[in-house]
Amino acid sequence: MSSIGKIFIVVNFALACLALGWASNHLETADNYKQEKADLQVEMDDAIQTKDGEIEDLRNNLNTEKTARSSAKSELAAANADRDRLQAELTREQDRGNQMSAELATMTASLQSYAESNDNLQGRWEQSESNLRSEMGSRRDAEQAQGTAEQAQRDAESALSNAQDQIRGFEGQVTSLTKTNSQLEIDLQALVEHTGVSVVEIANMPLIDGAVLGVNAGVAPGLVSINKGTADGVKRGFTFEVYAGAKYKGRVRVVEVQGNMCVAEIVKTVGGRTISQGDAASTRI
Structure with missing residues (x-):
């Protein structure tokens, strides 16, 4: 073989090696690229799945926040409603306080008027005594006169009789008023001592309407139960007027108070009418 042939053989062999x-x-690079692409796809899938999870968490957190805001708004609305209700109750209590103060002022004025009337009657009685003494003096003077003096005597006697009638009338009024006042004071003091309720509380009893739950006639003077108690403002010593429709039956006084009921003793009945279960009961008529 010639040298040129050998050279070609060597060159071809080298080229074949290079090509191989x-x-x-x-091929190795292609395989590496496929593997890298597969790895990259896995990483991308993992990243997408992670992001999807984060997005879902954010959505859940957003829904939780929306629910919390809605609950907070509801609580705020309830708090505002409670505030308005309490404000309305405060206003009602203030109105009741003002009404009680006005009623107390009215009672005070009535007592003052009674005292003034009593003083006025006393003054008129004293004036009548003075007039009587004056008329008696005129009578003595008239007995010494003639003619027209006798007529003056008769006039004086008539005036004296009228004055005496007035005095007796005034004395009767004073006695009656004094007895009435004394009896009222005794009854009021007995009621205060018996129940422990102050005069102001008795005078300012609120309007309470209820009904008779039951009657026990076996205990003198008779007991009734009423469906109103401390929750409704009832106190010992309060009185209820009992009636059925337009028929008035009598009065009872509270001796024991519980939460939603009270027990009262019968203090007055009218015309033999019997208080029965279902009758209406009210602190005022």
Whole structure:
């Protein structure tokens, strides 16, 4: 073989080796690219799944926040409603306080008027006594006169009789008023001592409407139970007027108070009418 042939053989062999190396390297690079692409796809899938989870968490957190805000708004609305209700109750209590103060002022004025009337009657009685003494003096003077003096005597006697009638009338009024006042003071003091309720509380009894739950006639003077108690403002010593429709039956006085009921003793009945279960009961008529 010639040298040129050998050279061609060597060159062809080298080229074949180079081609084989290039092909081998290219296949390896292609395999690496496929693996990298697969790995990258896995990473992208993992990243997408992670982001989807984060997005879902954010959505859940957003829904939780919306629920919390809605609950907070509801609580705020309830708090505002409670505030308005309490304000309305405060206003009602203030109105009741003002009404009680006005009623107390009215009672005070009535007592003052009674005292003034009593003083006025006393003054008129004293004036009548003075007039009587004056008329008696005129009578003595008239007995010494003639003619017209006798007529003056008769006039004086008539005036004296009228004055005496007035005095007796005034004395009767004073006695009656004094007895009435004394009896009222005794009854009021007995009621205060018996129940422990102050005069102001008795005078300012609120309007309470209820009904008779039951009657026990076996205990003198008779007991009734009423469906109103401390929750409704009832106190010992309060009185209820009992009636059925337009028929008034009598009066009872509270001796024991519980939460939603009270027990009262019968203090007055009218015309033999019997207090029965279902009758209406009210602190005022």
